[in-house]
Amino acid sequence: MAPGEILGIVGESGSGKSITCMSILRLLKSNGRIVGGQALFDGQDLMGLDENAMSDLRGNDIGMIFQDPMTSLNPTLSVGEQVIETILRHRPISRAEARKRTIELFELVRIPSAAQRIQSFPHEFSGGMRQRVMIAMALSCDPKLLIADEPTTALDVTIQRQILLLLKQLQTQLGMAVILITHDLGVIAEVTDRIVVMYGGMVMEQGSVAELFARPRHPYTQGLLGSVPDLRDGEHKRLTPIAGTPPDMSQPPAGCPFAPRCVHAMNQCDNAIPPLYEMADAVDQIARCWLHHPEAPRIAGINVTAEEVA
Template structure:
């Protein structure tokens, strides 16, 4: 098996506020291998974005990495000085941020913004950087690429702005691309175009990709493997087909139950997950999903389960050999 491009172990991040310590990430571990698309999925506040922003050390005020490690191609990202880390970000690690409407500088042309990323990391002249920017616009399928370099962000649609963001992220041919909710602000048709573009570029360039989303439809369409996060923890991880075919955690089942199935002509009602996410100012001792789980046992409330399994792992006491038997985690049968 090839060596991981990114290896994260026991990452813990908190935000220190006037109300107290918010434990946003509580010991997350995962690997991303060359050419793989890893999906991070979960509700808002589950720790998806904070996990990746911790790896990049782009936390907002009050945020602090308390423990853990993050190794990118053998380099410990958490111990690098700021200059060395800046040399990696935007170069060997590309990032697509959430909102294309606000991520671009409205006072600069899109061409200048792409060229800025190139000139920051590559020993090229401005004419060479301009040619590279044109190549990138053509790569992300922006028509009339040379002419469009002179446009300002407000002259582009949302989908075109997102293509510019992808061009900036790919400017230096990164080994790892982190895409944080890259289609959130776009309509459904444009979402599909952007996802198809990302998948195509990943395959052509051989990048590893981390795709952060709350949308299981996006996960099913483009990822190879999935991490399901909740309460700052990995609750389940599996190859994407295994996860959808046989979810091992009640939270994953709940997420799938809230997704409409367009192949189902029985007009099945969607099943929302009852209750609310945990208060991360005072995380529960046991499984953070236990108060909302239809299968919760006394042990679930008192003791945090480990991740059971190998390739397909689930943080659930139902996976313990002595636990009651549950059919597809939907109903107790014995």
């Protein structure tokens, strides 16, 4: 990622979005483990750091907003105390200075009466306000990278929009990079610069928002976009759901994980995982699909443009 970039990671539940980002921070549950690969941050491989070094980095250089603020916040401590202890963990300042910084952060994320509300407990806040506390905590040490894991889950649409606009404004104001994990393509279209589409624990497609929405190159991305209602033309249309269910990744398939649900699947799809192909007619757009092999059948919308069909 580039500094100041907002990357959206999208896909169905179980596609590997959250676990990928939890792996970056090495916060996997006891039944998970990292068996290989790299996670490079400022030239450092996070997989090679010891636990003390990772503890210094978490909450400092990399901030995290978790899915459910009610279960992420400690119910026995005031919300202000939880932010204060995060600041004191990473900054050599006094408790009074940390308290002042916490009030400034609450004001930054627009929590009313910040000086009084830092003494409140999580159950005294609404869902939207608890999420603002989580954002304040994640920003407390001015991270270079903020990971927001489904930050609008379980919030009504009005509060969702407020939280997303707040994240966008804070990102612009502070200049940090943001990874936004979501299953909501509307969210992705509104606030991100680049999109990664995941399925079965793999990147299926990646590209700029404009390129990916204008011409998706993977059947799974097409399926996701086809299942979203489009109200722009005023016509009533039936949604086109993706048939079938995601694979059981405890027993990963030999080939493309999307093959059993793909209308364009070939024998090759069941037998081998395709590489990521670069799109010759799009900048920085890649797709993991055998249809982009030079000898693959020509499919309109995937490896053939509308102009070529005509």
